[in-house]
Amino acid sequence: MxxxxxxxxxxxxxxxxxxxxxxxxxxxxxxxxxxxxxxxxxxxxxxxxxxxxxxxxxxxxxxxxxxxxxxxxxxxxxxxxxxxxxxxxxxxxxxxxxxxxxxxxxxxxxxxxxxxxxxxxxxxxxxxxxxxxxxxxxxxxxxxxxxxxxxxxxxxxxxxxxxxxxxxxxxxxxxxxxxxxxxxxxxxxxxxxxxxxxxxxxxxxxxxxxxxxxxxxLGKVFNNLMVDIQPTNAKLIERSKRILMLATGCDYSRAETLIETSNHDVKAAICMELSGLSLDECQKLLAENGGNISELLHQLQK
Incomplete structure (x- = not known):
């Protein structure tokens, strides 16, 4: 043909x-x-x-x-x-x-x-x-x-x-x-x-x-930040800290602490810093909101 x-x-x-x-x-x-x-x-x-x-x-x-x-x-x-x-x-x-x-x-x-x-x-x-x-x-x-x-x-x-x-x-x-x-x-x-x-x-x-x-x-972005990034190397670990600083306004030292406390879960770390809730509470709320940090924070503000 x-x-x-x-x-x-x-x-x-x-x-x-x-x-x-x-x-x-x-x-x-x-x-x-x-x-x-x-x-x-x-x-x-x-x-x-x-x-x-x-x-x-x-x-x-x-x-x-x-x-x-x-x-x-x-x-x-x-x-x-x-x-x-x-x-x-x-x-x-x-x-x-x-x-x-x-x-x-x-x-x-x-x-x-x-x-x-x-x-x-x-x-x-x-x-x-x-x-x-x-x-x-x-x-x-x-x-x-x-x-x-x-x-x-x-x-x-x-x-x-x-x-x-x-x-x-x-x-x-x-x-x-x-x-x-x-x-x-x-x-x-x-x-x-x-x-x-x-x-x-x-x-x-x-x-x-x-x-x-x-x-x-699907909630993989907060503001315009890659909050589901996987910190699998030195560069990405530093990027995750920077994302935390931009998302919450915290300083580098606090971002470093949050990354360690949250076991490198950037969305949970953002939730902890902005809501004052514990890691377990933030992870539970994230699960209830399909992992969408924007939706979670919106619900907390109501």
């Missing part, structure tokens, strides 16, 4: 970079930068859909579900990147947000371009991690048509999991399958068809919004 690439905006020639092969280095990077400036504005047009998907993710995760990204090539790698950064940033299990890539783990490091056409693998990879109706499956495909991704979304719909899609073309094929479609029109690439560039940047921006927005909704 012939794939009509001429109809995909991501495959068009960019009129502003037609002579890029004759530019000097400064002109090349300036041309790339000029194109990159357009991406945030393109993402802005999809904010309502992105927020809708954040709502769905927060709801499903609060009930025991997971976020599962699925993609091929650059899109798949970006999903894995976003997933891998959630545990150290927000203290969540590495099972809560996962990334699947066509071709498996080897495809993270070495291109396996033919893997994107394997529809069966798109389904089997989700089955292998026991996809269920509590989960959210988010398919990523710059072209909006990757068979591996489309098949996975169709399977997810069939078992009533929530589905979302992130593409870089209007009215994408995967967007027609997903319950929430995010179609960011990034336009022609600097180098024709090289969707690791503008399209990849747009997808990374959207993924940042989805995972960050979801974690904020």
């Amino acid at each position: 012939k794939i009509q690439l001429d109809k995909l905006m991501t495959e068009q020639q960019n009129p502003d970079t037609m002579s890029i092969d004759r530019m000097n280095s400064y002109e090349i990077v300036k041309a790339i930068n000029n194109e990159d400036k357009k991406i945030a504005l393109a993402v802005e047009k999809e904010l309502a859909s992105i927020a809708e998907l954040v709502d769905a993710c927060a709801e499903r995760l609060s009930k025991g579900g997971r976020i599962l990204y699925t993609g091929a090539g650059t899109s798949g790698r970006l999903g894995i990147l976003d997933a891998s950064e959630c545990p150290p940033t927000y203290g969540v299990s590495d099972q809560l947000v996962q990334g699947l890539i066509a071709g498996g783990l080897e495809a993270i490091f070495k291109s396996k371009e033919n893997a994107e056409d394997d529809r069966e693998a798109g389904i089997e990879d989700l089955k292998s991690i026991n996809l269920c109706e509590k989960d959210v499956v988010i398919g990523l495909a710059a072209s909006g048509r990757t068979p591996y991704v489309a098949a996975g979304l169709e399977y997810a719909n069939s078992i009533n999991a929530y589905t979302g899609s992130i593409s870089c073309v209007k009215n994408s094929e995967i967007g027609k399958i997903a319950k929430t479609a995010i179609d960011v029109e990034t336009g022609p690439e600097v180098v024709t068809g090289s969707t690791r560039m503008k399209a990849g940047t747009a997808q990374k921006m959207v993924l940042n919004m989805i995972s960050t927005g979801t974690m904020i909704r």
Whole structure:
């Protein structure tokens, strides 16, 4: 079957970079930068859909579900990147947000371009991690048509999991399958068809919004501080002390004491300092409020 690439905006020639092969280095990077400036504005047009998907993710995760990204090539790698950064940033299990890539783990490091056409693998990879109706499956495909991704979304719909899609073309094929479609029109690439560039940047921006927005909704952030940080090395221990100082106004010495007293539980330490309650009382209240320190403190102020 012939794939009509001429109809995909991501495959068009960019009129502003037609002579890029004759530019000097400064002109090349300036041309790339000029194109990159357009991406945030393109993402802005999809904010309502992105927020809708954040709502769905927060709801499903609060009930025991997971976020599962699925993609091929650059899109798949970006999903894995976003997933891998959630545990150290927000203290969540590495099972809560996962990334699947066509071709498996080897495809993270070495291109396996033919893997994107394997529809069966798109389904089997989700089955292998026991996809269920509590989960959210988010398919990523710059072209909006990757068979591996489309098949996975169709399977997810069939078992009533929530589905979302992130593409870089209007009215994408995967967007027609997903319950929430995010179609960011990034336009022609600097180098024709090289969707690791503008399209990849747009997808990374959207993924940042989805995972960050979801974690904020789940109470993983207090003010704008990473209060579920896992202090697993010297730098992160110092960061946890700084977070305590910013959150409570205490000095370094007091933050050090709180970190030790709370067994490195930053949210419990904040609760102890701002409420005057004991560690046991704060941990009990945190459990009652789903670990949401903002909600806990709000309840105490009533």
